[in-house]
Amino acid sequence: WPALAADVAAIQALKRERNAVVLAHNYQAPEIFHTVADIVGDSLALAREAARTDADVIVLAGVHFMAETAKILNPGKTVLIPDPAAGCSLADSITAADVRDLRRRHPGVPVVTYVNTSAAVKAESDLCCTSGNAKAVVESLGAKRVLMIPDEYLAQNVQAELPGIEILTWAGHCEVHERFTAEDIREARQAYPGVTVLAHPECPPAVVAEADFSGSTAAMQDYVETRRPAQVVMITECAMADNLALRNPDVAFVKPCNLCPHMKRISLAKIRRSLETLTHEVTVPDDLIAPARRAVERMLAVRP
Numbered sequence: 632w633p634a635l636a637a638d639v640a641a642i643q644a645l646k647r648e649r650n651a652v653v654l655a656h657n658y659q660a661p662e663i664f665h666t667v668a669d670i671v672g673d674s675l676a677l678a679r680e681a682a683r684t685d686a687d688v689i690v691l692a693g694v695h696f697m698a699e700t701a702k703i704l705n706p707g708k709t710v711l712i713p714d715p716a717a718g719c720s721l722a723d724s725i726t727a728a729d730v731r732d733l734r735r736r737h738p739g740v741p742v743v744t745y746v747n748t749s750a751a752v753k754a755e756s757d758l759c760c761t762s763g764n765a766k767a768v769v770e771s772l773g774a775k776r777v778l779m780i781p782d783e784y785l786a787q788n789v790q791a792e793l794p795g796i797e798i799l800t801w802a803g804h805c806e807v808h809e810r811f812t813a814e815d816i817r818e819a820r821q822a823y824p825g826v827t828v829l830a831h832p833e834c835p836p837a838v839v840a841e842a843d844f845s846g847s848t849a850a851m852q853d854y855v856e857t858r859r860p861a862q863v864v865m866i867t868e869c870a871m872a873d874n875l876a877l878r879n880p881d882v883a884f885v886k887p888c889n890l891c892p893h894m895k896r897i898s899l900a901k902i903r904r905s906l907e908t909l910t911h912e913v914t915v916p917d918d919l920i921a922p923a924r925r926a927v928e929r930m931l932a933v934r935p
C-alpha cells in the first residue's frame with residue numbers, strides 16, 4: 632500500500648504540472664479507477680470526454696484503440712498510453728484491406744465499425760459504434776442491409792433486436808467475453824438462487840439470451856445502481872464487479888468473471904512513468920485522421 636499511495640500522490644502532482652487528465656475505462660483495477668482517474672466510463676463516455684477535454688495531455692488508462700480514438704478527436708494534444716502493448720483481440724481481428732474487400736463484395740452496404748478497431752479500419756468505415764449505442768447507430772442509417780464489423784457476437788445481438796434489418800458481420804471476437812457459456816449462467820443461477828445476471832453484448836447470443844439484462848459496461852453499472860438487485864453476477868471483465876462493489880456495499884457480487892490481459896497491463900506505476908516521461912505517445916498518420924475522425928464524429932452525433 633505505501634508504494635501505491637506514493638504513486639497516487641506523484642500522479643496527482645504530475646497531472647497538475649502537465650495539465651493532464653487520466654481517462655480510465657470501467658475495466659481498470661480499483662486502485663486506478665477509484666484514485667487517479669479524472670473520468671471513468673465505457674468506451675462511448677471516454678470518446679465523448681476525449682472530444683470535450685481542454686487538458687494538454689490525455690493519459691488513457693485502457694487499451695490502445697481507446698487512446699487512438701482520443702488522438703483522432705484531439706490531433707493537437709499529447710495522448711499517452713501507459714503500456715503500448717495493451718491491445719484487443721477485436722482490434723487485431725480485422726485490417727483496412729479486409730474492410731476494402733468487404734466493400735467490394737457488398738457494394739453500397741454501409742459499414743458500421745465497432746470502436747474496438749485501429750484508426751486505419753475506422754478510416755475505411757462509414758461510422759463507428761460502441762456497445763452503448765450499436766442499435767441506435769444501425770437504426771440511424773435507415774438501411775435494409777448493414778455491415779457491422781468486426782464483432783460477430785455484438786452484431787448477432789443487435790440483429791436479434793432489429794429483425795427488420797439484415798446485418799452482415801465478421802468473425803472477430805473478444806477473447807474475454809467469448810469464453811462465457813450459457814452453462815456458466817445456469818450454474819450461477821443454481822448456486823445463487825434469485826441472482827440477477829448481467830451480460831456484456833460482446834458475449835455469444837446464447838449467453839445474452841440467458842441473462843436478465845445485456846448492455847455496455849455503463850449500462851450494466853446503471854442497472855445495478857438504479858435497480859439495486861441484492862445479488863448480481865456480471866458476465867464480463869472482473870474489474871467491473873470490483874469497482875461497483877466498492878461503490879455499492881449493499882449489493883453482493885458473485886462469480887464468474889474473466890480477466891482482460893490487455894486492460895491488466897495498465898498499473899499505477901506505469902501511469903506515473905507515462906506522465907514523468909511523456910511516453911508512450913500515441914500517434915495516428917495524418918492521412919487517417921480526417922476519415923477516422925469523420926466515422927467517430929458521425930457516431931457521436933447519434934443519440935441513443
Ligand code: 13P
Binds near residue numbers: 657673
Ligand atoms: P464498453 O465499456 O463500451 O461496454 O466496452 C467494453 C470493452 O470491451 C472495452 O474493452
Ligand code: SF4
Binds near residue numbers: 806
Ligand atoms: Fe478487447 Fe475484450 Fe479486452 Fe475489451 S475486454 S479490450 S474487447 S479483449
